[in-house]
Amino acid sequence: YEVLASKFFIFQDLCYKAGIPEFYYQSAFSIMLKGKARDYYYREVGKNGLPADFDTMVAQIQAQFETPEQSQKYLVDWMGTTFLAILGKNQGKTKIQCLELLFDRLDKIQLALGYTDEQVMTQLILACRPVDECKLALFQPGLNLQAMKSQLRNSVLTLSASKGKSSHSQFPQHHENAQPDLAVESESETESVYSQNLTDRTYGRTNPRGGSSR
Numbered sequence: 589y590e591v592l593a594s595k596f597f598i599f600q601d602l603c604y605k606a607g608i609p610e611f612y613y614q615s616a617f618s619i620m621l622k623g624k625a626r627d628y629y630y631r632e633v634g635k636n637g638l639p640a641d642f643d644t645m646v647a648q649i650q651a652q653f654e655t656p657e658q659s660q661k662y663l664v665d666w667m668g669t670t671f672l673a674i675l676g677k678n679q680g681k682t683k684i685q686c687l688e689l690l691f692d693r694l695d696k697i698q699l700a701l702g703y704t705d706e707q708v709m710t711q712l713i714l715a716c717r718p719v720d721e722c723k724l725a726l727f728q729p730g731l732n733l734q735a736m737k738s739q740l741r742n743s744v745l746t747l748s749a750s751k752g753k754s755s756h757s758q759f760p761q762h763h764e765n766a767q768p769d770l771a772v773e774s775e776s777e778t779e780s781v782y783s784q785n786l787t788d789r790t791y792g793r794t795n796p797r798g799g800s801s802r
Contacts (some may be wrong), residue, residue, distance in 0.1 A: 591700045592650050595620050614642040621649070628652055662700045669693050669721065670715040683721060684744050690715060691737055705733040712736060719745040 599613075599620040599625050608616060615694040621629050636776065674693070676687045681689075687703070698708050716722035725743035 592654060593702075594699055596646070610642075614645060617642065617645055625653060633670060652760070659701065662697055666694070666697045666701060666703075666711065669697065669711075671719045675719075683719075683748050684741065687740060687744050709733055709736055710739070716740060 599617075603610075603613065603616060618626065618634070630648065632652075633645055669690065671687065671690055674690045675683065678686050678689060690712075694708055694711060697703075709732075711727065713726055716728060721744045722740055722798050723743075724747065725736070725739035730739050
């Protein structure tokens with residue numbers, strides 16, 4: 589999400605640190621551009637010499653790339669960014685990692701749409717509500733965005749760990765000194781004795797007292 593406002597802030601900060609005063613911003617402006625924005629600058633903005641002032645230059649770039657159609661695309665992305673969607677696209681990651689991806693994506697779209705933190709909080713509630721690990725945090729969400737994010741992190745970490753312990757406890761543990769299955773062993777012994785008696789009766793083996801078994 590390439591937003592001119594965020595790039596411009598970085599541009600101002602770098603100019604300040606480099607000691608470049610504002611009346612030279614016009615000459616340095618192309619440095620902050622890349623890709624299509626840079627191509628457009630050299631093709632349209634600077635082809636007949638620089639505009640009269642820096643603000644006009646910025647307005648030209650902004651009008652070219654920050655269109656209503658682009659804003660509509662950002663809005664569709666905003667509504668489609670949910671915790672379940674992030675989990676589905678990142679099945680090799682843990683839930684806490686996917687939660688951080690959700691935060692990062694909404695932060696970027698927030699900047700592109702110019703939304704407030706309150707609007708991000710509303711979207712987080714909608715985005716996280718279907719996920720069980722988030723329900724505890726959303727029962728009484730934090731008073732600001734950072735507090736809400738912290739509550740969601742704690743809730744996901746706590747309940748994910750709890751589910752992990754629960755799944756381990758469902759399987760019995762085997763010990764080296766455990767007694768063998770006596771019932772199975774006894775059944776095997778009985779079958780062996782039965783087979784032996786059948787053999788004695790069939791072939792007339794001599795019994796221990798010296799007589800025939802017949």
